Amino acid sequence: MPKRGTSVLHLKDVSKSYEGADGPVPVLRGVDLTLGAGRTMALTGESGSGKSTLLHIVGGLDKADGGTVELDGTDVTTLDDRARARLRRGKIGVVFQQFNLIPSLDVAANIAFQARLAGRPDRAWIADLVSRLGLEAHASKYPEQLSGGQQQRVAIGRTLAAKPRLVLADEPTGNLDEESGERVLSLMLDLVAETGASLLVVTHSSHLAARMERRLHLRAGRIAE
Template sequence: MLLEIQDLTKSYTGPDGTVPVLQGISLSLAAGEALALTGESGSGKSTLLHLIGGLDRADGGRISVNGQEVTALDDAGRAALRREKIGIIFQQFNLIPSLTVRDNIRFQARLAGRDDPAWAATLIDALGLGDQLAKYPEELSGGQQQRVAIARTLAARPALILADEPTGNLDEETADRVLDQLSRLVSEAGTALVLVTHSSVLAARMSRQHHLSHGCLS
């Protein structure tokens, strides 16, 4: 299994004391699989994504990505794991404003030592970005920036992609097209995908679905 999670727990301390967010989460995901994670706002979906990506630390349990135990790594180790094995598509895009679209797309791949101009060209064509390459992020629409963020993540050929509402800033037609391309490219690249979404329609298009409620998966 590319992703394995066992008995994962996480809580936060608030004004009224300790608030449990995740309570004994367990799941596994193989290469080429796409998992949709649904649930109400505040159910812990983004928290789970952050724990898998090593952006936060779990209280208990175990996470393994491509054979490497995330929960045993220090800050530097988790940063290296994200650079080498995990791609994250944020809601906020997080594009580098001083870089062109072309350089933004290839930035993560260069950090990972997997810069492949031919693969980048394939992604640029698939996501309809060929006429935007010389532009800077501030010159793009929200939908275009989202497509650049998706291309940047896939360009590095990560073993695992974590996507937090990746079509949330797109109109319905563009969202459908981008999701089609994301699913196809994930399958072709042998990558696993965990997709957080509020949309039952988008979730139904993934190969697997889990619903998160009151800190537990169903």
């Protein structure tokens, strides 16, 4: 496990624009950000402030126009599509608001999926996750047979099964009621802490943001702490 606090993620002067009808539309305007190992951070901001774009760039799903994005000492901005895909499989886990489970796989297979992609299947750890997430009675069920809270717990288990260095979560409780959301959030924080992963959460929820160690606010593509 990496020493807590050492830098896992470092962004320097990251910029991104998209083409609009009248030319380039700036979305990120020189973002700086550092996240230490085992640390948690919330990224808040109004719709259109650039939160999701930043998360996609950190996760290697999109490329920055300028600046650097270092993950574990690797500058993601210099990698081609194939190398970014390898980095995602090996070091990054993503928890989506929409769960994105594989309908044809049962709970146990969904949880094991990411670890198999990363080449790190660990049957004991996956069984422990199924138990810790309260899914033992549902292990042979399929996503459509689960409640929203149960599906999100499966998604968290899938993400953590590969023991990523960095977990990215995009509104992870946004589709859940308050009670289910609180339960899921607590489980995610406990398991992230146990694995030593760093956690970056994009959220509109002030309650969720308050559970993180640090909070950054994006306004018009710039960080305003």
